[in-house]
Amino acid sequence: AQTVTQSQPEMSVQEAETVTLSCTYDTSESDYYLFWYKQPPSRQMILVIRQEAYKQQNATENRFSVNFQKAAKSFSLKISDSQLGDAAMYFCAYRSAWSNFGNEKLTFGTGTRLTIIP
Amino acid sequence: EAQVTQNPRYLITVTGKKLTVTCSQNMNHEYMSWYRQDPGLGLRQIYYSMNVEVTDKGDVPEGYKVSRKEKRNFPLILESPSPNQTSLYFCASFSRTGLNEQYFGPGTRLTVT
Numbered sequence: 001a002q003t004v005t006q007s008q009p010e011m012s013v014q015e016a017e018t019v020t021l022s023c024t025y026d027t028s029e030s031d032y033y034l035f036w037y038k039q040p041p042s043r044q045m046i047l048v049i050r051q052e053a054y055k056q057q058n059a060t061e062n063r064f065s066v067n068f069q070k071a072a073k074s075f076s077l078k079i080s081d082s083q084l085g086d087a088a089m090y091f092c093a094y095r096s097a098w099s100n101f102g103n104e105k106l107t108f109g110t111g112t113r114l115t116i117i118p
Numbered sequence: 119e120a121q122v123t124q125n126p127r128y129l130i131t132v133t134g135k136k137l138t139v140t141c142s143q144n145m146n147h148e149y150m151s152w153y154r155q156d157p158g159l160g161l162r163q164i165y166y167s168m169n170v171e172v173t174d175k176g177d178v179p180e181g182y183k184v185s186r187k188e189k190r191n192f193p194l195i196l197e198s199p200s201p202n203q204t205s206l207y208f209c210a211s212f213s214r215t216g217l218n219e220q221y222f223g224p225g226t227r228l229t230v231t
Contacts, residue, residue: 004160033218045208045222091160095220102168104149104212105176106220108160 002027004094006109013082014117020067021077021112023092031097034068034075035106039089048090051075053097079114087116120145124209124223131199132231139194139226141209147221148213150192154178155206155225164207167192199230 003026013019025034036048051059051068058066063080079086092109099105122143131137143150151166153176163176167186181203183195192211196203209223 043206043225043227045210045225047219050219093161102149102172103163103166103174103176104214104220105151105163105166106153106161106210108162110158110160 002029002032002094002096002107004092004107004109006092006112008112009110010113010115012115012117013079015082015084017082018078018080019082019114021079021090021092021114023075023077023109025073025075025092025094025107027073027094027096029096029098033095033097034066035093035095036064036066036075036077037091037093037108038086039091039111040085040087045091049077082116084116084118087114089113120221122209122211122221122223124207124226126226127224128227130229130231133200134198137196137199137228139196139207139209139228141192141194141223142190143192143209143211143221144190145211145213145221146189147211148189150186150209150211151176151220152182152184152192152194153208153210155208161208164194199228201230204228204230 032053034051038046049061067076089111093106148169152164153161155161165184167173207226210220212220
């Protein structure tokens with residue numbers, strides 16, 4: 001079974017600075033997807049960025065980028081120019097590219113709470 | 119607007135009183151799933167459904183039931199709720215033919231006393 005580990009329960013960053021959230025995962029599969037979700041106080045799960053394992057190029061979405069190291073099974077999220085609206089819980093998640101009997105399950109880490117300091 | 123809706127958003131109930139949390143999606147997705155979120159544990163899958171009348175257990179199915187009689191609806195049923203089912207619940211839907219992204223509902227905060 002796959003596991004996802006987020007070793008930083010809490011992080012803080014000064015507004016306008018850059019912060020990196022860590023995520024490692026364990027899998028024996030070669031093809032999969034990785035995601036970062038943001039959960040603000042409203043509790044809504046918002047997809048921030050996704051990475052396909054077969055793509056070597058790191059995904060980027062505006063101020064958000066990832067450092068995907070497949071051999072090391074590492075998938076960190078970098079937030080540049082941090083803004084007050086970035087304050088949230090961030091979850092790293094894994095999904096197999098080949099579902100077992102159709103289960104498109106997301107396996108989540110335990111989350112990192114990010115605080116932005118004005 | 120593409121969306122997943124859940125009702126109720128908040129619910130406080132007592133041990134043993136049957137309840138249903140509804141989930142509906144308007145995207146014609148085949149796949150739907152329920153997760154529960156607990157502090158320090160992240161989100162864990164309860165049940166999933168590949169299509170109408172096809173459901174199966176996820177990682178933490180004990181104490182829950184589901185049904186999928188229509189493609190758009192996937193209710194979560196707690197026949198006899200207990201305090202350890204106090205949690206935040208999310209419904210999600212997905213289609214492989216789309217953006218390959220799971221769409222989440224807004225969440226239901228359930229408290230069982």
